[in-house]
Amino acid sequence: MSTSLDSGWFTEVFDSQGSAFSLKVTGKLHDVQSDYQHLEVYATETFGNLMVLDGCVMLTDRDNFLYHEMIAHPALFTHADPKRVVIIGGGDCGTLREVLRHPGVERVTQIDIDEEVTRAAERFFPALTESNDDPRAELAFIDGVRWVDEAEAESVDVLIIDSTDPVGPAEGLFTTDFLRRCHRLLRSGGVMVQQSESPLYHSGSIIHSLRRDMREAGFDSVATLPFPQPVYPSGWWSVTLAGKGREVNDFREQDAREAGLPLDYYTADIHRGALALPPFMRRALD
């Protein structure tokens, strides 16, 4: 992966795939080197503000709803009655906002290693942080691997891993050992969900090994749900769910239909459709 900023265009190059994605930018709004990563925010001509971490596109105003709705709602509508939710990563707070839309959720803790991400989101993506004052929400800024290590066993209903790619600070969030600790953290019937990269580029590699490692870590079922994400490599992304004593290829469809959440992508039908894997993915994942 490499980046360039030529004549007003931000470009993220995916060297390993011989492909790239560009956005026309109208200015740089923020540039900070935190203890963990290089964080930039740009204004773009057609996608609103753009957040970049270590040269990788994280989110834009225009299309972040796809990712945030799909990492939150399938997991929450798969669990029978989610009350206690933990988000590892997710510093832009978009996932937190989606989780808090569920009235049955009593407490959500978001643990991001890098406070700079949340401070930048507050300034440049205020819509994503609009629920941060909800009394059910709690924000902590430490390494998610350490937090999961030290947390009480069987204390969480839904665990969401909303991380950067499996390099740099997020590398430890993609190991079998970490998944074992996640399994330990969940109550019986618990659901874990992890962002799992591109179906087109990573089905035979990252997604395949994540699903295998989830099973090895003790999870009883896994499901990978693809969804469109124009600004990520290949324009297509995925989340992978894992259940502890629970089937994750089924969900509370009627509840999802009747919830009346004010969403832009997720519906019960989208969820059902995303569970139907295309043949090339099924072959790569089996």
Ligand code: SAM
């Ligand atoms: N939507 C993005 C994507 O798929 O590329 C991911 C969202 S971004 C907000 C991911 C967050 O994970 C970043 O804020 C980063 O600081 C955080 N992160 C990376 N490694 C972490 C770790 N070990 N513990 C906690 N948070 C971590």
